Amino acid sequence: xxxxxxxxxxxxxxxxxxxxxxxxxxxxxxxxxxxxxxxxxxxxxxxxxxxxxxxxxxxxxxxxxxxxxxxxxxxxxxxxxxxxxxxxxxxxxxxxxxxxxxxxxxxxxxxxxxxxxxxxxxxxxxxxxxxxxxxxxxxxxxxxxxxxxxxxxxxxxxxxxxxxxxxxxxxxxxxxxxxxxxxxxxxxxxxxxxxxxxxxxxxxxxxxx
Amino acid sequence: xxxxxxxxxxxxxxxxxxxxxxxxxxxxxxxxxxxxxxxxxxxxxxxxxxxxxxxxxxxxxxxxxxxxxxxxxxxxxxxxxxxxxxxxxxxxxxxxxxxxxxxxxxxxxxxxxxxxxxxxxxxxxxxxxxxxxxxxxxxxxxxxxxxxxxxxxxxxxxxxxxxxxxxxxxxxxxxxxxxxxxxxxxxxxxxxxxxxxxxxxxxxxxxxxxxxxxxxxxxxxxxxxxxxxxxxxxxxxxxxxxxxxxxxxxxxxxxxxxxxxxxxxxxxxxxxxxxxxxxxxxxxxxxxxxxxxxxxxxxxxxxxxxxxxxxxxxxxxxxxxxxxxxxxxxxxxxxxxxxxxxxxxxxxxxxxxxxxxxxxxxxxxxxxxxxxxxxxxxxxxxxxxxxxxxxxxxxxxxxxxxxxxxxxxxxxxxxxxxxxxxxxxxxxxxxxxxxxxxxxxxxxxxxxxxxxxxxxxxxxxxxxxxxxxxxxxxxxxxxxxxxxxxxxxxxxxxxxxxxxxxxxxxxxxxxxxxxxxxxxxxxxxxxxxxxxxxxxxxxxxxxxxxxxxxx
Numbered sequence: 001x002x003x004x005x006x007x008x009x010x011x012x013x014x015x016x017x018x019x020x021x022x023x024x025x026x027x028x029x030x031x032x033x034x035x036x037x038x039x040x041x042x043x044x045x046x047x048x049x050x051x052x053x054x055x056x057x058x059x060x061x062x063x064x065x066x067x068x069x070x071x072x073x074x075x076x077x078x079x080x081x082x083x084x085x086x087x088x089x090x091x092x093x094x095x096x097x098x099x100x101x102x103x104x105x106x107x108x109x110x111x112x113x114x115x116x117x118x119x120x121x122x123x124x125x126x127x128x129x130x131x132x133x134x135x136x137x138x139x140x141x142x143x144x145x146x147x148x149x150x151x152x153x154x155x156x157x158x159x160x161x162x163x164x165x166x167x168x169x170x171x172x173x174x175x176x177x178x179x180x181x182x183x184x185x186x187x188x189x190x191x192x193x194x195x196x197x198x199x200x201x202x203x204x205x206x207x208x209x
Numbered sequence: 210x211x212x213x214x215x216x217x218x219x220x221x222x223x224x225x226x227x228x229x230x231x232x233x234x235x236x237x238x239x240x241x242x243x244x245x246x247x248x249x250x251x252x253x254x255x256x257x258x259x260x261x262x263x264x265x266x267x268x269x270x271x272x273x274x275x276x277x278x279x280x281x282x283x284x285x286x287x288x289x290x291x292x293x294x295x296x297x298x299x300x301x302x303x304x305x306x307x308x309x310x311x312x313x314x315x316x317x318x319x320x321x322x323x324x325x326x327x328x329x330x331x332x333x334x335x336x337x338x339x340x341x342x343x344x345x346x347x348x349x350x351x352x353x354x355x356x357x358x359x360x361x362x363x364x365x366x367x368x369x370x371x372x373x374x375x376x377x378x379x380x381x382x383x384x385x386x387x388x389x390x391x392x393x394x395x396x397x398x399x400x401x402x403x404x405x406x407x408x409x410x411x412x413x414x415x416x417x418x419x420x421x422x423x424x425x426x427x428x429x430x431x432x433x434x435x436x437x438x439x440x441x442x443x444x445x446x447x448x449x450x451x452x453x454x455x456x457x458x459x460x461x462x463x464x465x466x467x468x469x470x471x472x473x474x475x476x477x478x479x480x481x482x483x484x485x486x487x488x489x490x491x492x493x494x495x496x497x498x499x500x501x502x503x504x505x506x507x508x509x510x511x512x513x514x515x516x517x518x519x520x521x522x523x524x525x526x527x528x529x530x531x532x533x534x535x536x537x538x539x540x541x542x543x544x545x546x547x548x549x550x551x552x553x554x555x556x557x558x559x560x561x562x563x564x565x566x567x568x569x570x571x572x573x574x575x576x577x578x579x580x581x582x583x584x585x586x587x588x589x590x591x592x593x594x595x596x597x598x599x600x601x602x603x604x605x606x607x608x609x610x611x612x613x614x615x616x617x618x619x620x621x622x623x624x625x626x627x628x629x630x631x632x633x634x635x636x637x638x639x640x641x642x643x644x645x646x647x648x649x650x651x652x653x654x655x656x657x658x659x660x661x662x663x664x665x666x667x668x669x670x671x672x673x674x675x676x677x678x679x680x681x682x683x684x685x686x687x688x689x690x691x692x693x694x695x696x697x698x699x700x701x702x703x704x705x706x707x708x709x710x711x712x713x714x715x716x717x718x719x720x721x722x723x724x725x726x727x728x729x730x731x732x733x734x735x736x737x738x739x740x741x742x743x744x745x746x747x748x749x750x751x752x753x754x755x756x757x758x759x760x
Binding site: 013022023025032033034035038041047050051054055057058059061062064065069077080081184188195 | 221222223224233235236238239241242243245246249275339340
């Protein structure tokens with residue numbers, strides 16, 4: 001790796017819109033624009049870590065009401081109840097539907113928590129310009145981008161079931177405020193992952209050289 | 210420009226523009242998120258109401274975190290835990306009430322578990338069959354709040370704040386009334402029995418009933434309540450009577466009420482008496498009872514305590530006691546009958562009666578004396594020959610023997626005469642006595658002599674009269690035989706007569722021929738008859754024409 005040159009070391013910067021390569025003059029006052037397409041030239045996404053932190057924290061805040069508040073109201077044959085996510089998982093597990101319980105648990109607990117952990121890890125290591133397991137961290141980043149698509153599973157389930165089960169007195173399922181927080185949490189974590197510049201993972205290498 | 214870039218081996222310089230210091234707005238996102246989360250936390254903290262405990266006998270149907278507490282069918286809390294009491298005799302349900310339901314936790318608020326319930330007068334809580342039980346609340350009126358409550362085992366029948374009014378009825382006997390038994394007004398169910406309890410002295414029962422609005426306005430001060438439970442079968446001197454209010458009351462009992470038509474509609478009071486049936490309920494108020502003693506010399510078999518006392522056919526009282534009394538002078542036993550007379554039952558006629566001075570007891574005595582002097586007597590009469598029941602009748606006897614009435618005697622005593630049956634017996638006895646006095650033997654002897662005379666007369670008739678009669682009859686028969694012979698068709702007299710008549714006929718015919726001849730040939734008288742002329746006969750003339758026809 002040491003034999004490879006990076007744009008910064010060459011003193012050049014690439015426009016991420018038109019691909020034009022210019023001399024890196026970002027150290028001077030003001031900000032540079034691409035002479036071709038006039039796009040603002042940036043070495044990294046601006047304020048990447050700060051924004052990522054902000055969205056991540058907001059997501060984490062929303063994750064609390066998403067779990068504490070009921071996400072779904074089920075009324076079947078007169079028995080009505082508001083269910084939080086974990087209550088649903090437990091009731092499915094108790095009823096013997098281990099598969100569904102596991103899917104819901106993974107989608108609504110494991111995945112978000114993993115995302116928080118991974119993003120937190122990436123952000124912390126990037127801030128500290130750590131050179132630790134950079135390749136693995138890059139892989140983790142790709143993982144959370146991939147997983148992001150499936151994070152809305154709970155919201156989709158609630159939306160679908162609430163639309164399907166409308167039998168008046170016999171059975172009725174309605175979304176509750178918790179699912180809004182869950183959806184907001186998913187969006188915020190996706191924004192956080194989006195704002196994180198994965199190139200920052202590798203910047204540690206440059207500083208240590 | 211493109212050509213310039215292609216020819217360049219070195220990267221060109223970017224355009225450097227001035228830029229201002231920019232505040233990162235992105236931190237507003239977690240701030241807003243935190244604010245929202247915080248506001249929800251605050252809201253949750255604010256909406257958390259009081260935590261109360263309710264004790265029940267059993268936790269049937271209660272589930273932790275599931276069973277709701279409902280007030281007017283609005284969920285106001287949830288059972289958060291169920292534990293046994295320290296001695297294990299009761300179940301303690303801890304309920305987290307909502308902040309909005311804080312006012313429900315009054316000292317006299319009642320809690321009960323709503324489960325499906327089937328009782329005599331209906332089914333309730335059907336909805337809980339599927340939804341599961343819930344805890345019902347009835348908000349109390351007390352100003353003090355409370356944290357620990359004792360749950361009711363059965364739902365209360367009267368919910369606080371329900372439109373309507375409660376009334377208390379006093380009765381000697383609860384009968385077949387239950388909590389929830391219906392209350393009827395003109396056979397429309399207008400309320401129900403809320404609860405019943407024994408009075409502290411143990412002698413009466415207080416029944417609280419609840420009449421729903423708007424029917425409660427039909428209850429006025431003069432309203433009468435009676436027990437309409439079951440079938441009312443009564444067998445008294447009036448015969449067999451059977452009445453019932455509705456099919457429900459057959460099973461679950463019930464109360465009915467009505468207002469007398471002459472009621473002025475004064476505002477309702479809170480406590481009433483519960484009569485045992487409609488008749489006694491609707492009877493006008495009896496007023497004070499007057500105890501009167503009657504002494505009867507005859508047996509009073511068939512007179513029972515409670516039998517009616519009638520005055521001129523009006524039921525004015527009842528028999529309250531029947532005792533035996535002994536008269537040592539005559540060694541005789543008397544029946545002493547105590548009766549209670551309600552003068553008020555006589556109605557408006559009381560106002561027309563004279564009112565002597567003195568205390569009521571004295572007044573009554575004076576009044577009675579006047580009546581007794583005019584022939585008022587008590588008498589035991591049979592009202593119903595079938596049941597043999599007796600009643601006491603106070604009436605004026607036109608030919609009663611005068612009796613002195615003791616005004617100062619207590620209790621008052623009205624002289625008596627023998628009952629209708631006894632009088633009948635006397636009359637029969639007097640008839641028998643009269644029959645007894647008749648000279649039946651002499652009548653018999655006379656009758657006997659007469660019969661002997663008759664016998665002799667008949668014998669004479671037999672011996673003398675009958676043979677003569679037979680003779681006369683035989684002679685008559687002979688005479689008739691002779692007459693018969695004379696008049697027979699083949700008798701010579703008859704034949705002779707026939708011949709004579711034929712002769713006469715022939716003579717007449719020849720005479721007619723002669724006259725005919727003479728009329729046609731008058732000359733024949735002189736010349737004789739012409740030879741060619743055929744003799745003309747009567748009868749041939751009529752048949753001559755048909756004889757010519759076949760020719």
